[in-house]
Amino acid sequence: MSHSSDLRRRRATLESEWSRLVPQMRTAGSRPSGAAALRPDVTESWVRSLSSVDPNRDSAPVSDEEVHHRWSGSPLRRPVGDLADELRTIAEDAGFVTAVTDESGTILWTCGGRTMRRRAERVNFAPGGRWDEQAMGTNALSLALRTGRPSSVFSAEHLVTALHGWVCYCAPVHGPDGRVLGVLDMSTTWDRSNPLAMSTVRSLVATVEARLRTEPQLVPRDTPGPVRLTCLGAETAVRDGVPLLLRPRQLEILTLLALEPDGYAPERLREAVYGDRAVSASTFKAEISHLRRALDGGVSTRRYALTTPVSCDATDVLRALRDGDTDTALRLYRGPLLPRSQAPGIEEWRTHLEVAVREAVLASARPEHALRYGERAPYDVEVHEHALRLLDPRDTRRALAAGRLTSALRH
Structure with a gap:
């Protein structure tokens, strides 16, 4: 058998x-x-x-x-x-x-x-x-x-x-x-x-x-606390109340590693950070080494992945969306992912987050979700129309949604 x-x-x-x-x-x-x-x-x-x-x-x-x-x-x-x-x-x-x-x-x-x-x-x-x-x-x-x-x-x-x-x-x-x-x-x-x-x-x-x-x-004695990474509409990494001294490129790498718990093969991470730019291997490795030192060795070798706790607002948003918790996702989504970054991997994740949050708003039957998201998306006609469909005719917030829709249509 x-x-x-x-x-x-x-x-x-x-x-x-x-x-x-x-x-x-x-x-x-x-x-x-x-x-x-x-x-x-x-x-x-x-x-x-x-x-x-x-x-x-x-x-x-x-x-x-x-x-x-x-x-x-x-x-x-x-x-x-x-x-x-x-x-x-x-x-x-x-x-x-x-x-x-x-x-x-x-x-x-x-x-x-x-x-x-x-x-x-x-x-x-x-x-x-x-x-x-x-x-x-x-x-x-x-x-x-x-x-x-x-x-x-x-x-x-x-x-x-x-x-x-x-x-x-x-x-x-x-x-x-x-x-x-x-x-x-x-x-x-x-x-x-x-x-x-x-x-x-x-x-x-x-x-x-x-x-x-x-x-x-x-066996650790005075173990440092976890890193808190804020990358939605901001660019900071803090441990035990003290900001980590990371350059923008290192913040990009830290963000990518936080969003990919299984980590990256070195070449794939290099492409996610630099794309087609001609950057030497030594430059890339120097960025990884600096980040590893800042995290007290918290990045594995060979395959780059985090080995130290890092909490991240972007991963919190994704978790809330997976759980169907649009309230929490909107509360945490304070802006685009690392808004100044042009790294291909960051741009891909930025689009993924924006689309995921927007789709959750359009799928929601609660008008406050569309109204809250509409504050950050003044030219999104579909979101404002969705808000108006959900709002009761006597709801005074209809004026706000109608005003936004008019502005968006004129844009």
Whole structure:
């Protein structure tokens, strides 16, 4: 029998067992008999989880704490950052998404190809998501944290049905004192299940643990806070209340890296910054080096990506639009992206943001959205017409929208 048909048969068996046993467990509150197709650690975790987790929930809850600060202070940040290029390559080549959590099961860092990362974000397998047993039920991360041993969970072994399309391979990361500091997980769709993935996870964890043992000074003491990048209608980067001394070109690079969490191959980033301009490799590398020093080493080598927390108003706008929160998107969208920049990559993102916000406004049934956006787009006839369609005939704001429309038509 082929590997793929064997996986399909295994998945069908587990789905059948889940459908039969989970309703019984919810009623009886104990592990039922006759669950031979399931591992004991899975059914025992189901029983524990059902007291706090609805199997029909669609995504992991979000931690109340600021995840950027937690990652900045994590002893895993620097060893994982040193391996970031290798982790990204493995994840992208094999079609996985990789995550690192703290000891509580909160995800602090992820990487992977764009398609898998977006799929993972739908279940909040992303920084800030809580994956401990009490929050998200039976999964490889929660089992590894509970047992202190590597764990894999396939398809309907997950308690939550939204995860039945996944397979996860996970191992805990132990500090030099034996304490579990977090876990490293590699996840993908069930049809890509491969026993070699667990060997890869074990090997990566062993490398991280070796770095922790040989470089104890890497445990941070006075860790600087995250960088706050403001690039919509402004051009500033601040850390702990102190502006970073970055030239316009370095701000462009920082903005591009913030907008592309998976990073850039060097040649692609160079094209995004300079386009067809004849710029020497040494000039480009000097800009990267200055930015890396300003971020205390927070840009990976070989493949350029951020390894230090950077919050950005442009990414906040995109996140709000993905969540359908037009109010927040409009509040944060204070102007075009790096308005003075002529870098091709910035111009492309600038257009993307402008179009995305405008389309959200035109799709909204709330007139205040069109009115607010119309302040920044005085010559956008369609937006003013949209405002007028939505406003009640007796609404005094119609005069404002009508005036703007008249001015736009005359322009």
